[in-house]
Amino acid sequence: MILYHGSNVAVPEPRLLRIQRELDFGKGFYTTTDRGQAEKWARRTALRLRQDRSFVTVYEVDAEEFAALTVLRFEKPDEAWLRYVTACRKGEDPARQTDVVIGPVANDQTMPVLDLYLAGMYDEREAIRRLLPQKLKDQVTFKTEKALGALRTKEVTAL
Numbered sequence: 001m002i003l004y005h006g007s008n009v010a011v012p013e014p015r016l017l018r019i020q021r022e023l024d025f026g027k028g029f030y031t032t033t034d035r036g037q038a039e040k041w042a043r044r045t046a047l048r049l050r051q052d053r054s055f056v057t058v059y060e061v062d063a064e065e066f067a068a069l070t071v072l073r074f075e076k077p078d079e080a081w082l083r084y085v086t087a088c089r090k091g092e093d094p095a096r097q098t099d100v101v102i103g104p105v106a107n108d109q110t111m112p113v114l115d116l117y118l119a120g121m122y123d124e125r126e127a128i129r130r131l132l133p134q135k136l137k138d139q140v141t142f143k144t145e146k147a148l149g150a151l152r153t154k155e156v157t158a159l
Helices: 035-049 063-067 079-089 113-116 124-131
Strands: 003-008 028-032 055-061 071-073 100-104 140-141 149-158
Touching: 003 028, 003 035, 003 079, 035 055, 055 063, 079 100, 079 113, 113 124
Parallel strands: 071 100
Antiparallel strands: 003 055, 028 140, 055 149, 100 140
16 A cells, blocks of 8 residues: 655654644544645645645555554544544544544545534534535544554655
C-alpha cells in the first residue's frame, strides 16, 4: 500500500506529536491513499501557518508489519463512524488499543453536517442521510509507535 502525507514540512521520519488539534480519528499521524488529498492538506496547512512551502511525503507500508497491527476500519460514513469521529473531535479516545484507524475523512462538505450534529440540530439518522451521498476521500491514521514502524519513506516532493 502506498500512502501520502501532506504538510508544511517534509516528514521523512513520521512521529506522533504530543499536542494536536482534535481531528476525525484523534491523535495520530494522518495519511491518505489519495495523492491529491495529501496535496490539498499540505497547501491548507502551509496557508494556515502562513508559510509559503508545502510538501507531500510518500510512504510504502510494510505488509508483514501492518498485518500484525490492530486496525479499526470504517468502510463508509455510517453510525459507527459518526460516533467515533464525534468522540474524537470532543477529545475522547474511543479506541485506545488501536494501532491504525482507516476510514472516510470529514472534509469541507461534511463539516457543516458534523457541526449541526454536534450542536444537536441533526440526529444521527439525519446526519448519516446527509453524509452518505458525498464522495469522501480516505484517511489512514497511525496512532502508535508500533504502527509508525510499518511505514517506509519513499520520497518527499515540494509543491
